[in-house]
Amino acid sequence: MSGLNINSKPQIFELQPGKTMDLQINHPVPVRLKLALVGYEFGKYVLLKYPKVSNTSQYKDVLVEGNVVIVRYLLEGNKGECCAFKSVVKNISTYPEKLLFIDYPKSIENRQLRVQPRTSIHIPAAIMIEEDDHNKEMKILGAISDISLKGCGFLFKSTSLTTNVNQRNIFVCLQDQKGAEIKISARVRNSRNDQGVVSVGIQFLEDNSLLPQLLEQLFINMDNS
Numbered sequence: 001m002s003g004l005n006i007n008s009k010p011q012i013f014e015l016q017p018g019k020t021m022d023l024q025i026n027h028p029v030p031v032r033l034k035l036a037l038v039g040y041e042f043g044k045y046v047l048l049k050y051p052k053v054s055n056t057s058q059y060k061d062v063l064v065e066g067n068v069v070i071v072r073y074l075l076e077g078n079k080g081e082c083c084a085f086k087s088v089v090k091n092i093s094t095y096p097e098k099l100l101f102i103d104y105p106k107s108i109e110n111r112q113l114r115v116q117p118r119t120s121i122h123i124p125a126a127i128m129i130e131e132d133d134h135n136k137e138m139k140i141l142g143a144i145s146d147i148s149l150k151g152c153g154f155l156f157k158s159t160s161l162t163t164n165v166n167q168r169n170i171f172v173c174l175q176d177q178k179g180a181e182i183k184i185s186a187r188v189r190n191s192r193n194d195q196g197v198v199s200v201g202i203q204f205l206e207d208n209s210l211l212p213q214l215l216e217q218l219f220i221n222m223d224n225s
Helices: 211-217
Strands: 005-007 020-025 031-041 045-049 068-075 081-093 099-103 108-112 119-129 138-147 151-157 169-175 181-194 197-204
Touching: 045 081, 119 181, 138 169, 151 181, 169 197
Parallel strands: none
Antiparallel strands: 005 108, 020 031, 020 068, 031 045, 045 099, 068 081, 081 099, 081 108, 119 138, 119 169, 138 151, 151 197, 169 181, 181 197
């Protein structure tokens, strides 16, 4: 957790239920778990789904009351942040299903992940996968939700709750002021499906010389980025 900027005041827990949290436990053996957030009560506890196990004794030696855990999670948004806090196992419930209670964080450390904060916008756009030996050309219509000179967030709706976009090179397609289509070479870095709304984290590739001019045309000021 070294290198994070510490916010010494207790913070409101911002992560939404259903999001994944990474738990690191070092005693009595090192264990890393990815658990879904169920909910929390401010100042009291954070509630997580108990990990799926092949037998009842699995994790029994590490998920015990009083054991220290380091919790990490990602917050998407204009800046993109990695957050972390130290907690202890508070309780494990078994009915109606097995759930893990940990202490609510007294302080949350955070580190900004993006070099340039993004400007929140809503621009109709598409992402395009070019045809190759393995894929046919495909275009997904949606909207750019935030943007900077380094990348953007892209949203689209899906009828499936499991649809996601794999990491790969793509083109971000949008129109300039004259209605001409502009294709920006980019790469998908992450993807998340939240109840049928798919959010895609996109990094622009380094050779996008048209980007500053395009952002200026869209009246997006990057002087403070």
